[in-house]
Amino acid sequence: xxxxxxxxxxxAQFDYxxxxxxxxxxxxxRQMGEGLEKDGTSMSQIPTYVTAVPNGTEKGxxxxxxxxxxxxxxxxxxxxxxxxxxxxxTKVAIPKELMVAKTAQQLFAFLAKQIELxxxxxxxxxxxxxxxxxxxxxxxDGYMDENxxxxxxxxxxPVQQSGINKGTLIRWTKGFDIPDAIGKDVCALLQIEIxxxxxxxxxxxxxxxxxxxxxxxxxxxxGKTGAVLxxxxxTGTNGAYIEKLENLKKPLTGEYDKSTGDMVxxxxxxxxxxxxxxxxxxxxxxxxxxxxxxxxxxxxxKRVSGMFLGEILRLALLDLLKDPKVSFFKDENSxxxxxxxxxxxxxxxxxxxxxGIDTAxxxxxxxxxxxxxxxxxxxxxxxxxxxxxxxxxxxAFKAIAGAVARRAARLAAVAxxxxxxxxxxxxxxxxxxxxxxxxxxLVEHYPYFREMIYEALRIIDGVGEEGAKRIRIGVAKDxxxxxxxxxxxxxxxxxxxxxxxxxxxxxxxxxxxxxTSLTAVLEDNDEVTxx
Ligand code: BGC
Numbered sequence: 290x291x292x293x294x295x296x297x298x299x300x301a302q303f304d305y306x307x308x309x310x311x312x313x314x315x316x317x318x319r320q321m322g323e324g325l326e327k328d329g330t331s332m333s334q335i336p337t338y339v340t341a342v343p344n345g346t347e348k349g350x351x352x353x354x355x356x357x358x359x360x361x362x363x364x365x366x367x368x369x370x371x372x373x374x375x376x377x378x379t380k381v382a383i384p385k386e387l388m389v390a391k392t393a394q395q396l397f398a399f400l401a402k403q404i405e406l407x408x409x410x411x412x413x414x415x416x417x418x419x420x421x422x423x424x425x426x427x428x429x430d431g432y433m434d435e436n437x438x439x440x441x442x443x444x445x446x447p448v449q450q451s452g453i454n455k456g457t458l459i460r461w462t463k464g465f466d467i468p469d470a471i472g473k474d475v476c477a478l479l480q481i482e483i484x485x486x487x488x489x490x491x492x493x494x495x496x497x498x499x500x501x502x503x504x505x506x507x508x509x510x511x512g513k514t515g516a517v518l519x520x521x522x523x524t525g526t527n528g529a530y531i532e533k534l535e536n537l538k539k540p541l542t543g544e545y546d547k548s549t550g551d552m553v554x555x556x557x558x559x560x561x562x563x564x565x566x567x568x569x570x571x572x573x574x575x576x577x578x579x580x581x582x583x584x585x586x587x588x589x590x591k592r593v594s595g596m597f598l599g600e601i602l603r604l605a606l607l608d609l610l611k612d613p614k615v616s617f618f619k620d621e622n623s624x625x626x627x628x629x630x631x632x633x634x635x636x637x638x639x640x641x642x643x644x645g646i647d648t649a650x651x652x653x654x655x656x657x658x659x660x661x662x663x664x665x666x667x668x669x670x671x672x673x674x675x676x677x678x679x680x681x682x683x684x685a686f687k688a689i690a691g692a693v694a695r696r697a698a699r700l701a702a703v704a705x706x707x708x709x710x711x712x713x714x715x716x717x718x719x720x721x722x723x724x725x726x727x728x729x730x731l732v733e734h735y736p737y738f739r740e741m742i743y744e745a746l747r748i749i750d751g752v753g754e755e756g757a758k759r760i761r762i763g764v765a766k767d768x769x770x771x772x773x774x775x776x777x778x779x780x781x782x783x784x785x786x787x788x789x790x791x792x793x794x795x796x797x798x799x800x801x802x803x804x805t806s807l808t809a810v811l812e813d814n815d816e817v818t819x820x
Pocket of ligand 1: 357358444445446447462463497498499521523524525526527528557559590
């Protein structure tokens with residue numbers, strides 16, 4: 290009984306009421322507006338220099354790489370021009386030590402190496418043709434090597450963009466921490482390592498994964514109006530949307546096409562309400578923030594995204610375990626355990642280790658509707674080394690995990706609704722759906738995550754039942770890869786007036802400003818960079 294009562298009280302602390310949701314939306318809109326006016330606000334509202342979304346007719350072969358969480362992905366994408374594409378990709382886990390490497394060069398060298406492996410496996414012909422061309426062309430000026438892949442670089446961290454393939458890192462998130470990289474142009478860092486390996490690849494576009502998702506969604510499901518928002522609910526969370534240029538009050542430094550009157554904005558909503566004006570704040574949220582690598586930052590992300598939900602759950606469970614009045618994952622004797630055994634938590638159980646619960650187990654808990662919760666109980670045994678958990682233990686686990694996830698989904702609805710309201714699309718006098726592309730492990734794998742978002746959308750002022758019906762949230766799988774390819778395509782168009790030689794000399798002077806040792810590397814690679 291004590292367990293049931295204590296579980297209820299924990300679950301109640303994760304309640305995020307309809308009133309809270311509406312307050313959240315108002316504050317979200319206010320902070321969005323603030324970010325459009327000036328720099329240095331909690332939501333960065335970063336202009337991306339992307340001014341239009343695709344319509345599905347784009348064609349060509351491009352490369353994309355994606356650094357943004359637990360894995361690094363390299364892919365090549367054939368855009369077929371009929372809203373379809375073919376994607377070839379490899380994925381490798383990022384070694385933990387590189388996430389906190391001493392120098393940025395160590396991380397970027399690893400990334401370039403993966404690009405080389407990918408090209409050798411899937412596009413050997415490009416290497417050969419490129420090398421042949423290099424050996425036969427005598428005059429480098431004005432020469433564009435058609436065998437050089439244009440690469441879209443999806444880099445899913447807050448970056449101050451100053452052009453379509455230029456941007457300096459503002460801060461790391463999601464457990465990465467390499468101070469040496471802050472303030473540097475991440476495209477130049479990657480190009481330098483690519484050149485070191487003599488690869489026929491040019492970093493043509495810098496893309497946040499949310500922008501990629503928005504592009505990919507518009508390519509694959511073009512309606513009359515295209516998608517308005519691309520959002521990620523995965524290891525981290527963020528959204529990019531289409532904003533009217535006239536609402537963007539802070540100064541823009543780079544070149545861009547003004548004809549559409551729009552620009553895609555990377556909100557960096559992971560840092561919404563770092564000041565905690567409206568975000569819920571339980572004792573477990575406070576503990577988690579304290580032990581994170583970036584206390585006080587990404588406060589919304591820490592309540593919503595996959596990297597953190599497992600840890601919030603773990604901290605809440607630990608309180609239950611420590612409570613002397615409650616018998617949780619322990620039995621008086623075998624008669625109080627429905628499997629007629631006694632529960633043991635192995636000493637090495639990762640329930641005792643910081644970040645030891647993977648959010649994936651929350652999906653298992655939510656999906657298990659068997660009367661005995663046998664799937665979840667097996668999972669508790671295999672992943673957390675909790676032997677013979679009783680039915681009531683598993684029920685408590687499921688209830689708390691469900692409450693953490695439900696709060697996350699309702700917070701996700703706050704961001705989605707605020708962006709939709711900001712774009713004014715719901716008041717447009719047509720019946721077109723307001724299209725949103727989403728990607729990430731939570732929307733993909735957590736059962737009913739989208740349903741919980743819709744449930745909250747329906748009670749939001751200005752959205753309501755009718756509005757929620759018009760909002761179409763669809764998964765844009767692999768969005769960041771395809772989207773990056775699409776932006777590389779736009780960038781390749783913009784290159785036409787610039788020769789390869791111009792590009793590299795510009796890149797070189799940029800790199801020089803960053804570090805003299807990096808320039809030395811470029812000098813070494815002269816034969817590649819000026820061919
Ligand atoms: C980063 C964003 C990114 C999001 C989703 C956040 O931690 O700051 O740039 O879009 O994660 O990957």
